[in-house]
Structures are given as structure tokens and as C-alpha cells.
Amino acid sequence: MAPLEISITAIGTVSPLGFGADCSWQAYRDPGHYLTRGAFPGDPAWAGQLPDVVGEALSDLTGSRPEYAALDRSVLLAILASRIAVKQAGWGRDEKFGVNIGSSRGATGLFERYFGEYSQSGRVPSLASPSTTLGNIASWVAQDLGTSGPGLSHSITCSTALHALLNGVAWLRSGMAPRFLCGGSEAPLTGFTLAQMQALKIYSREETGFPCLSLDPSKTNNSMVLGEGAGSVCLEPGIHPRSLATIRGVGYATEKLKHAVSLSADAACLQESMRLALGDLPAGEVDVVIAHAPGTRKGDLAELRAIEAVFGAEMPAVTSNKWKIGHTLGASGVLSLELAVGMLLNQEFIGIPFLEGAKRPGRLDYILVNAVGFGGNAVSILLERAKIQAQTLS
Structure with a gap:
């Protein structure tokens, strides 16, 4: 079931x-x-x-x-x-x-x-x-x-x-x-x-x-x-008439602690949490990943490597909001979720202006939101466009 x-x-x-x-x-x-x-x-x-x-x-x-x-x-x-x-x-x-x-x-x-x-x-x-x-x-x-x-x-x-x-x-x-x-x-x-x-x-x-x-x-x-x-x-x-988006999948993982920050070079915890959130959805169906991406050199690079490892040749568009509002630490995941819901509702991708040539998708059906913190605790939430809205736009 x-x-x-x-x-x-x-x-x-x-x-x-x-x-x-x-x-x-x-x-x-x-x-x-x-x-x-x-x-x-x-x-x-x-x-x-x-x-x-x-x-x-x-x-x-x-x-x-x-x-x-x-x-x-x-x-x-x-x-x-x-x-x-x-x-x-x-x-x-x-x-x-x-x-x-x-x-x-x-x-x-x-x-x-x-x-x-x-x-x-x-x-x-x-x-x-x-x-x-x-x-x-x-x-x-x-x-x-x-x-x-x-x-x-x-x-x-x-x-x-x-x-x-x-x-x-x-x-x-x-x-x-x-x-x-x-x-x-x-x-x-x-x-x-x-x-x-x-x-x-x-x-x-x-x-x-x-x-x-x-x-x-x-x-x-x-x-x-x-x-x-x-x-x-x-x-x-369930599927609610007022739904803004549907939570299609959730994923979570924790890396073995090797350092106080504890995030490996390829963010193994994020790889595991993203795969768990995807479930049986083919990776190529995901349109956007909203990365945790705090703006640190090692943290950003590790997450990009993790996304590449999960999606391979079917890389989705990747974006973040910390360049715009800063890192709100424990609140950051829900503010990323707000951006994801906004993109699904308005069918508009919000990219990062200083990343020229980055992928920009058209229709948006699935967005994956990541968060990871000190201690290697990762969470990924897979959002699907609300079914009632999707039927209206089909």
C-alpha cells in the first residue's frame, strides 16, 4: 500500500x-x-x-x-x-x-x-x-x-x-x-x-x-x-481542495561522526536522504533541487557532488535562497520549502543571478528540497504540484 x-x-x-x-x-x-x-x-x-x-x-x-x-x-x-x-x-x-x-x-x-x-x-x-x-x-x-x-x-x-x-x-x-x-x-x-x-x-x-x-x-x-x-x-x-503542494516523499540520513561539522566530501547523508525521498519516482522526473547550500566552499561543493551522484545524466535545475536572505539555520528548510511551493504554484523557476548558463526548466511538477546541518543530519522533502492545480494546467 x-x-x-x-x-x-x-x-x-x-x-x-x-x-x-x-x-x-x-x-x-x-x-x-x-x-x-x-x-x-x-x-x-x-x-x-x-x-x-x-x-x-x-x-x-x-x-x-x-x-x-x-x-x-x-x-x-x-x-x-x-x-x-x-x-x-x-x-x-x-x-x-x-x-x-x-x-x-x-x-x-x-x-x-x-x-x-x-x-x-x-x-x-x-x-x-x-x-x-x-x-x-x-x-x-x-x-x-x-x-x-x-x-x-x-x-x-x-x-x-x-x-x-x-x-x-x-x-x-x-x-x-x-x-x-x-x-x-x-x-x-x-x-x-x-x-x-x-x-x-x-x-x-x-x-x-x-x-x-x-x-x-x-x-x-x-x-x-x-x-x-x-x-x-x-x-x-490526503489530497485537499486547498492544497498548495503535496508531499510525495520524505528522506533522512545521518553520517557517521568524523568531525564536529561531519559532512563528507560527497555528502553521503544527502545522497541517502534524496534517494529515500525519491522512492519509486524516476530521477529524471525531478525538475528542481533547492539545495541547502550555505555559501561555504566545502559545503556547497559536497552537496553538488551528492546531487550529481543521485541524478547523473538526468541532472535537474539546482537553486537556493541563501544568496538572497542569508542562512536562517534551523528555520532555513521551511523557507526553502516556501520557495519550492511558490515555484510550483506560479510555474516559474527562480534561479541565482550570478550563475550564468545554469539550467532553467519549463513546466514544474516535482521539486526536491534539501537541508543538512552540523552532525551530518540530512533531510530531503519531495514536493509534487497540487493535483487539482496540475489537472487545471494539463
Whole structure:
């Protein structure tokens, strides 16, 4: 028996491109990047910062309830993205659905602030512990939306958001939940986080037109840029009339740990996860792969080698969004998923402007989305164009 198909019925996002899919799609059609300077006091590093309109929404949110003023920025971004998704899906308050929202770093800003206070005075506020736990994200999202379903948070580095989708698919296929809200949230634009990335010698120092040269095989330096954002996806079982896209397959794999980064030269974990996601679909049917491609020399090259190993002579078009919005770590997978759904709905490929001569497909039916993080944890999600839309366009 074929596994139960899962429909994506809504996506809510907050990113350097703005609020929601409509705003994001228009920004994706703009060939320029959305990276700026000024996020890190005293350091001119590039970053994917949220626009002022998101800052205004965050201020409104923190002022709406006293307890929200004590939440970390990552939690607040998750609430904003989740509200957008649930409203789009038509899910009401007090309906039962599961929530799985993860983060790579969690309450980064709040933890650093509390630790700074402790370093100075030896004391911390009474709510320091509960407000900096990772489970804080899904718990507050579930509270805000009024759901009585399970609430899960986790951290699996940069593949966190797509691991949340794996969990949602598993819960729905098992029949243990009627609907699931999945995603990731990240607010990593702090001085200490930047220092950690710079210590790894992977942060961009590019002064060219594109600070992050994701997927550019000719780059001579690492060019990763941090970004902040959040995304939530509404999943429902079966073929749904409001489906934006269908999850055709899921794949996952973990490499044996040889280094703290632990990604082999040919990204064996990504090869395995892509093949698992493809299932019985011929490789030549895939139109696009949205690569994780953080902009590092070794990481990008390893993923390209993995894609070549899986697809061979039937190479699909390959693209990414980190050159445009930066690397949002644990939220990056769901923001890549948003790009994939946009391309399927609009039947338009979004390429990378500095990669001249790259393949550009016509009709789009299948898109594979990758994510991989420190520890060699890979996830691949195979999306199929929503069947109702596909019939309309046939």
C-alpha cells in the first residue's frame, strides 16, 4: 500500500523578504539580494535582517499581552509565522492539531542577555530558565493558537525545520493527529553568534555585488551570511481542495561522526536522504533541487557532488535562497520549502543571478528540497504540484 499523501494547505513565513508567501514571491522575482549591514554593533558584517514592518508587528505582539514581553525573539517570530499559516488554512481556535516548531540555537538573544546580567551581578531573573528552554517555542505557539494537540520542539541544527515536517508526516500517517503545524524559527543576529561563525572561518567577507555566493563553484572564499526568520507549514492528510503542494516523499540520513561539522566530501547523508525521498519516482522526473547550500566552499561543493551522484545524466535545475536572505539555520528548510511551493504554484523557476548558463526548466511538477546541518543530519522533502492545480494546467 502506498503511503498516505500529505497536503500542504498553508505556509506562513517571516523573513528578510517580509510577511507571508505573497510578499516573499514578489521579492523572489526581484534579482537582487536582501542582505544588509548594521545588524551587529561595531561589526560591518552582512546579515539577513527583518524589514521594519516585521519589527512593528513584533512590537505590537509584545505589547498585546504582558507575558509576551518576556519571550525570546525566536518565540515571537514563530508565533507571527504560525498565525499567518493557521489563518490561511482556515483552522480555528480550540481545534485539535499538533505543533512541532524547532530551532537550531533557540533563545539566543535572551540567553545571552541573562548570562550578561549574571556575569555582572551574579543574579538572574526568576523566569530565566523557563524562558530560555527550547520547548518554549512550540509551547507558546500552541498556547497562542489555542490548540489542544501535542506540542513539540527540537533542535537538529540546520535541518531542524524539515525534521519537524518529518515528524508531522509521521503523526498524520499514524493517525495520531488530525492536522499538524510544522516549522522552525531562528533569531541568531547577535554578536556572540557572529563571533562563533567567524571563528569557524565560514563567514562572508565579500565586497562584491552578492555577499553570499551560494552554489557558485568558482568562489575562492567562504561566504555564509546569517539571516533571521521563521516559517510554519500546515499539513493535512490526503489530497485537499486547498492544497498548495503535496508531499510525495520524505528522506533522512545521518553520517557517521568524523568531525564536529561531519559532512563528507560527497555528502553521503544527502545522497541517502534524496534517494529515500525519491522512492519509486524516476530521477529524471525531478525538475528542481533547492539545495541547502550555505555559501561555504566545502559545503556547497559536497552537496553538488551528492546531487550529481543521485541524478547523473538526468541532472535537474539546482537553486537556493541563501544568496538572497542569508542562512536562517534551523528555520532555513521551511523557507526553502516556501520557495519550492511558490515555484510550483506560479510555474516559474527562480534561479541565482550570478550563475550564468545554469539550467532553467519549463513546466514544474516535482521539486526536491534539501537541508543538512552540523552532525551530518540530512533531510530531503519531495514536493509534487497540487493535483487539482496540475489537472487545471494539463
